[in-house]
Every structure is written in structure tokens, then in C-alpha cells.
Amino acid sequence: MTNSSQNLAQALHELEQLKEELQTNWKDERLRIEESLCYLITQVIREDYNHIKNSIEAQVKTGETCKDQKTSQWVMSEFDSQTHPAREYTLIALTYLLLFDFECQNGSIASASKLICHASHFEGYASGVTLPRINGGARGRSKNSQKNQNKIAVLISSLRPTEGWRKERDAANCIYEEAVKLNKNSSMNLTPSQLTNLMTKWMKEEGSVCRAAFLGTSE
Secondary structure (H helix, E strand, O other), rough: OOHHHHHHHHHHHHHHHHHHHHHHHHHHHHHHHHHHHHHHHHHHOOOOOHHHHHHHHHHHHHHHOOOOOOHOOOOOOOOOOOOOOHHHHHHHHHHHHHHHHHHHOOOOHHHHHHHHHHHHHHHHHHHHOOOOOOOOHHHHHHHHHHHHHHHHHHHHHHHHHHOOOOOOOHHHHHHHHHHHHHHHOOOOOOHHHHHHHHHHHHHHHHOOOHHHHHHHHOO
């Protein structure tokens, strides 16, 4: 085998390894996004998740909906957002997630990477975890957010099982009832899905007090 052939073989091998690593990293994030969107559609928007998912999936497979279109061009009767303010963002996030699946199946790594980032972004808007920064009160909200994180971290630590938490979502579900009381007392004004997603997000953030409490490394 010539040097050029060896180099090509090595490059192909490294590419396959990269694909495997990316797919592993994407797996957990994809699951988190879909769990959140499923909850939003079934519990908040009060619609049939599988029906909406199958409808969008069919449009993706036929090319009626594709990644090169603007979201306003996506052909979905479900996009009437009059019934719930989070509805449009939820459906856009789900569409990006299904486009991500489609690109993964076709081996388009670069495109898939962008799509899952878009899915995560719009899921954040839909769940209320991320908000547009449009006024001067962000600094005050940040301080309040840190105080609330500290209180949630105490709950995570105090209710942590001896064998530790398996997943962030398990911890969020376990402390949910106590967190609801905190939500009311602290005037956080979050919906159930927003509260659960926010706690899960905090527990995934490296260096956060909630992450330390989840891992059991907090003092």
C-alpha cells in the first residue's frame, strides 16, 4: 500500500471515529430535547404528540419540509400559534429535531450538528429556559436566578439517594413537589414544564451549584 493510500485509509478511519463520537454526544441531548417537547405538547399545549410528530416526519421524508427552507416556509397546518404562546417554538424545535434525524441517517454530520443546535435553541424558547435579552433588568434577574439555583441545589443535595442520581431528569422529577413550593414563594412564575426543564438545565451546567449537588461534590 502506498503512502497516499495509507493516509486516505487513516483519514477515513478517523472520520468514522469522529462520527461515532458525535453520535454518542448527540444521543443524550436529543433524548432531552424530545422528552421536553413531548411534555410541552401533551401536558401544556394538550395535543397528540405522536400525531404531530408523524405529520412533520412525513413532510421531512417527502422533502416538503427541508433544512434549506426558512421556518416560515414549512408547510404545517399545526403552525397556527394562536392557541398557545409556546406552540410555534415547540413545533419549530420538533421539526429541527426530525430534520436532524434525517441528516444523521444520510450521514451528513455537519448539517446534523447545526440542526440539533437549532432544535435545542427553540426548545429553550418554548420551555421558557432561554429568553430574549431585550431590557435592562437582566442583571437583577441574574442575581435572583443564582439565589434560586442555590435553593434548588439544597433540595437536590437533601433528597439525593445514597447511591446517587442516575439522570438529571430523575432528580428534577424527585424534587419537583418541593420545587413547586419554592417556585411560588420565590415568584419564579414558571409553568410545570418550564420549572422541570430549568432544573434539568442547571444540573447539566458544568461548574454550577446544581451540577455539584447532582454529582454529590458540593460541600
